[in-house]
Amino acid sequence: MFTEHRSYTVAVLVIQVLGRLRVWHDDLEVDAGPPARRLMLGVLALNAGRLTTRRELIESLWGERPPSSAVNVLHTHTKHLRRLLDPRHSPRDQGGVLSTVGDGYLLRLPEAALDLLRFRRTMAAAQRAGSDGDPARAAALFREALRLWEDDDPLCDVPALEDHPKVWGLKAERRRAQLSYWDLMLRAGHAAEIIAALAAQGAANPLDEAVQARLIRAYQATGQRTIAFERYEATRLVLAEELGVEPSEELERAHRHLLEEQESRGVPRIPRQLPAPVPDFTGRxxxxxxxxxxxxxxxxxxxxxxxxxxxxxxxxxxxxxxxxxxxxxxxxxxxxxxxxxxxxxxxxxxxxxxxxxxxxxxxxxxxxxxxxxxxxxxxxxxxxxxxxxxxxxxxxxxxxxxxxxxxxxxxxxxxxxxxxxxxxxxxxxxxxxDLLPRTDAVHLLRRLLDERAGTDPGSVDSLATICARLPLALRLAAEYAGAQAHLPLAGVVTRLRRAGPLELLDWGGGAAIRHVFGCSYRLLDAEAQRLFRLLSLNPAPHSTPACVAALSDVDEIGAARLLHRLASAHLLRCDALGRYGFHDLLRAYAAEMSLAMDGEAERQAAVDRLLEHYCGTAVEASGTLYPGWSGSWRHAGLALKPGGVTLTPGAALSWLDGELASFGTICQFAVRQGRPERAVTLAAALHRYLEAGHGTEALSIYECAVDAARGMGDSEGEAHLRTNAGVILRLLGRYAPAVEELSEALELCRRIGNRHGQARSLSNLGIIEERLGEFASSAARHSEAIALYREIDDPFGQAAALTNLGNLEESIGEHTEAARHFLAAHDIFAALGERAGQAIALSNLGQIYSSLGEDALAVAKLREALSLFREIEHRDGEATALSNLGTALCRQAKFDESLWHLEQALAIFQATKHRYGEASVLNAIGEALRTMGRDGEAAQRHRLALAIAAETGDEDERGRAAAALENLG
Known part of the structure; x- marks a missing residue:
């Protein structure tokens, strides 16, 4: 662009402002100086030939708060600019290019020296040529004028002048020049020459209706009528989406010309029937x-x-x-x-x-x-x-x-x-x-609620949950919130929760939530409608075909057929495990329909069948996986009856894993329905399964079930469940509350004469006392428990207590006695078919053999134990076996394999929140690392173990970690 000035040989100086600010002396571009000086020159050039006051310059440079030295700084900049623009004259010379006039400055330039003046002169000439009826010359002059522009924006490298009124005015001049040139070319039949430039401008400025109208005319003129229609439709939509306005008269006129031409040619109209897109479309x-x-x-x-x-x-x-x-x-x-x-x-x-x-x-x-x-x-x-x-x-x-x-x-x-x-x-x-992901649901609400969303993000998240992340519900909720402008968002959430989302979202005619759900419901046959309603009675997040068969009193094949029908109608969702459920709004609608159409007797019968299904299947599954444990229920006075199904071990474990998230909900539901005995039955049946790494879920289940038993006056059940809760607390390393729970269970068992319950509580108290370093008391507890189990002829309990006694003896160095007791326990468990007990005994034996230096035998027993634990998916047992195996492999100098097993054990204990196990395996890793000469890493692991042991009160692991750290120095 800069070569334009070369034809003006008279002018030594050339200034460009139509793009970047540039200063030339002949063919040499010179530096205009620092930003403030360039800004001052830019303002002076915009006013070329007219006085620029000091006030205008000061406001341009500093805004409303200029420094006290502002005038002096202007004088300095003026001196440097005079030297820059007219080096042949002294900076004090008032007769040069830049002079001081009164309270301002005047930049005197000939047209040839400033591209802005040349642009205006050429534009005026183009307009005269057009008025004189010479379109060819007018077009040439328009092109010449527009070529002077190096960039769309004048002074584009002086950002402080971006919003200056004269810059905006100059942009408007360029736009008028472009529009006039395009109009001239369209009238002259030269649309093909400007269509590329018009298309580029149209893409850059989709909301500029004047540009879009001319682009439509250009497409029409070049025979591209389909694209012209497309361009009109695209512009109409973007105007509606972005500005909420209809097309201007100019744009509509271009569209009418298209339609008129189409009709005159007899060309069928191109259908453009898509509805307007929803505003604020989010995600997907x-x-x-x-x-x-x-x-x-x-x-x-x-x-x-x-x-x-x-x-x-x-x-x-x-x-x-x-x-x-x-x-x-x-x-x-x-x-x-x-x-x-x-x-x-x-x-x-x-x-x-x-x-x-x-x-x-x-x-x-x-x-x-x-x-x-x-x-x-x-x-x-x-x-x-x-x-x-x-x-x-x-x-x-x-x-x-x-x-x-x-x-x-x-x-x-x-x-x-x-x-x-x-x-x-x-x-x-x-x-x-499917439903919107939570992040997209929240994002949509934020867009719909605008400023209100930013003040209370917690309520926005709650609103997304209430609406089940259903887009229609989210939009109606946002509309409702907008109509309740006097309420804060938290108040809107409270009102929705109190009245129920269906009630408050039941507006909008055909868009109402209840209406759209009702349309889908009415398309179902009577059988499917009944099942849809009854499914709302199951509080669990999902239902299996077997559960639905019990709930609806049909066979499992019939239940599967009805579930498929509901899923095909998208009134239910089926997950990868073949379980069915619906979102909260559909659940609320189904519950509403059930209350309206199903009698109370039918509803209660369905609830009874549902609870019987969960309790019976839990008993069956636990009996399949842990056959020796059924004696514990019998001795506790609990009559647990299996369901009418036969489960393989794999199916039993799969069912328990699949329903784990539902058990606590079902217990609470049983109590609310006036069937607390079902909560007691279900919790008791699940104990052995819950021990295997599901402590967090277990505590909420036992809390509900213990309250239920106490409320019924069922002391046997309460004592049994409190012992179960104490076991879980022990496994989680929460020894103080575990001792409290087990002690109260022991006292209750003694009051009611339940010797089996006494033995269980004593045995578990003995385990905790061992962890706390109270070895004599621990041995006494275990011995008393073994004697009680023998008195009542409970081989399973006896084997469990022998295992616990062996653990104590192993921890105090009595390896021979420990091995004898582990072998005895293993034989009893094997006779009972109790694989979990066998695996525990084998794991303990492996640890004993390792301590005795019989490494090959130790590894063999531990691998056998690990395989059993994995078969029954006993996570904590698997971790214990892995930890013991890692230690045995370390003794064999198989360090990499050892560390791999130990790290696997640590990951499982951390996942199941087994704090004692975590401290134990951290110490084992530390010992392995020290053997490998990696003392720094070893110390780090022992310090972590020490912190956990101090938190749980585990004296055994605390002493082990402290001794290791002392030896490490």
């Missing part, structure tokens, strides 16, 4: 990518978007359609099939008539019968790149007659049904739409 990146992939397939064919009511199926389809409108130059059709209303669903015959009308077939040319209409539709769509959005389809049967004969047209179908037939027979690409 994965689903949009799936639609992109469906369209990218060759041939593209059919995409089915399915999901529950209110999840945003139509919003996704419309958003994708608008985003990809340029891919469908022959049009976008939208047809609501009204599948949510069985009585008013659109028949294929009528739907075909509307589709044919959309592609330009006149009423008189539309065939009378359905088959002929379908054939005509296939003819009309052949070779046309159309997007057809069939919204709200009821079934595949409703849609199949509407499918085109070729794959040039992309069919996007939304439905609450999975439309399996379309996928199976027509290769449809299914996009399952």
């Amino acid at each position: 990146a994965g689903e949009l990518a799936l639609l992109d992939a469906a369209n990218a397939r060759r041939p593209p064919g059919i995409a089915v978007i399915c999901g529950t009511a209110g999840v945003g199926k139509t919003a996704l389809a419309v958003h994708w359609g608008h985003r990809n409108r340029e891919l469908f130059p022959d049009g976008r059709i939208h047809l609501d099939l009204r599948g949510d209303d069985a009585e008013h669903a659109l028949p294929p015959h009528e739907a075909l008539g509307r589709l044919l009308t959309a592609v330009g077939v006149s009423d008189q040319d539309i065939p009378a019968d359905t088959q002929s209409r379908a054939a005509r539709w296939r003819t009309e769509t052949d070779g046309r790149r159309l997007l057809v959005l069939l919204d709200n389809a009821a079934s595949a049967e409703q849609v199949r007659p509407l499918l085109p004969g070729t794959h040039d047209t992309l069919m996007v179908i939304t439905s609450r049904d999975r439309l399996a037939t379309l996928v199976a027979l027509h290769g449809a690409h299914r996009v399952e739409l």
